[in-house]
Amino acid sequence: MLRKCFLIMVSLALACVLTAGSSFAAGKVKVGIMIPTTGGTATDGKDMESAIKLAVDEINAAGGLLGKKIVTTTGDDACDPQQAVAAASKLISEGVVAVVGGYCSGATLPTLKLYGEANVPIVIAASNSTALVGANPGIGFMINSTGDAQADTAVTLFKSVGVKSIAIVHMGEAYSEDLASIAKQKWEAAGNKVVAYEVVNKGEQDFSSLVTTIKSKKPDAVFWTAYYAEGALLIKQLRQGGYRGTIAVGDGSNSPKLIEIAGKAAEGVYCFSNPIVDYLPAAKTFAADFKAKYKVAPGPYSTLSYDGMKLLADAVKRAGSFDADAIKKALKATDNYEGIAGPISFTDKLTLARSNFVTLQVKDQKWKLHQ
């Protein structure tokens, strides 16, 4: 009996292996989703996946893409460069026509080479390190504004609240180090001072000695450029350690979890964010559909992920084929595509042609738009 079961399982597995790789079989076309579904950023990753799947459902309900139904397959990059390479290889070997996703820039970075070699276009929904721009072999289309635009928004905010000197803390990986160094450059170019430029280790919990160092240098503001998990701990320990100045965090920390973990300490913290659903009039229907389907509110990168999938579908329709070069050409030619997170056009370097950052602030344990 056991032996029989085993045989059936082996033959099933074989059947799966044989049918994979042929994405055009049975009137279907396969699109890859690359996001972290495990690790510290899994919440945002799954949220992006849900948004992409919602877009796919809508496209399929409206007749699919060039007469074919879209099926998705997900690769978990775990926000880790090594895992990301494995995830990208998995998607490529499954024969996807294109990929949507990309959350952690550090994880997205090494996959660009793979997608380039396999000639698979990827619509990068969230990752926005400027390091991606140089490493892009012409297949990555970034629909989130890069670190440059965010640093400008940060400098403007700090000036407007009367900050003269800042401390910058990053986590030593592509995304946060990139944002930190650009912010430092721009802040100093504007004639201001960076009194401390510090780095913490991923997974570390105790920042008390760092807090003491920062306090001793008396910055008017602290700018955390990495993700919410460590960011929440840093904010909490800064306030516990008696730091009373302004605290601002980058878009990687734009999560309700930051407030949940930091608690009262999060009050008044600023965050630079790509457009999230609460502040987008065009995203009302999307938010309602998302909530109806998944019973939770859409998270910070859901609108961009949804736009990414819809943009890809739009490009395929304009290209009139699933050929990678035709899709790339169509994506490149995108002219003010009306996404729910705002219009999309690309620069020569395949980055978003406008800055989409807004400033949020925690008020009564919630993110609110800062005027």
Next chain:
Amino acid sequence: MSTLDIFLQQLANGLILGSFYSMVALGYTMVYGIIKLLNFAHGDIYMVGGFVGLITLSLLSPFLGAGWAGILVAMIISMILVGLLGVLIQRIAYVPMLSAPRLSILITALAVSMVLYNFVMSMTSGEYKAFPVDLGYDGLEFGNVFITYTQIILVSSTATLMLILHFFISKTMYGKAMRAIAIDQDACRLMGINVKTIIAMTFFVGSALACAAGVMAGVYYGSIHFFMGFLIGLKAFTAAVIGGIGSIPGAVLGGLILGLLESFGTQLPFIGSEWKDVFAFGILIILLLFKPTGLLGKTEIERM
């Protein structure tokens, strides 16, 4: 802040961080002392302790509140549960390997670590979990030096636990048996000591201490996640080696020294805080060059 203020504040920071390292290092050193196993799953026991603490605290808080009373009861219950988990792991994974070469049991320990780590990862979908306590920031202020009451309570509870452990090891029959087994297992067996039970008890105590540290970390830092055991596991191991692995006072001393090295490391002139680990571990290498047995370790005589 004056230089003296910074010095005092970093001293306090280092002692608090160090007491966490010490608690975890104790388990490493006890297990090594008794069966010569570097239990690499110990950091993950700390992590599991944090999660068990979170679950018990959430179950208890409707009755006891999320204040110190609730935390204390939740901590004791989780210490017992995780202590039993330690014994279970020892029974399943380590006991059958005791007569195997040391390398095999070391690899088993790594496997146990992977199992725990990945189990919690899949149970929590890899998410960060917020600890449902907010203890406030009140504390004592000496000029610019600031210590919260929470920090004082944490350090005194670790000190209490360590004192209880010291009493247990040096004054009770069980402690005496543990020390005897560390010296010569076969002789102990001949003297009628139940070696198996005592080894199991060592695992219970070591795991319970790691669990206490895990719960305290959750309460103090406010969030827990599945890979929080990795870094502290490595650092506690380092602390145990600094103090002399196998030596119980050594583990406490080593933990405190590592905590202090790290917090003063962020204060390094000219090069900055990103070098603090290079600094701390560089000192470890230098120390081991001159005193390979660690600060309080004894030179072991290999019996052939």
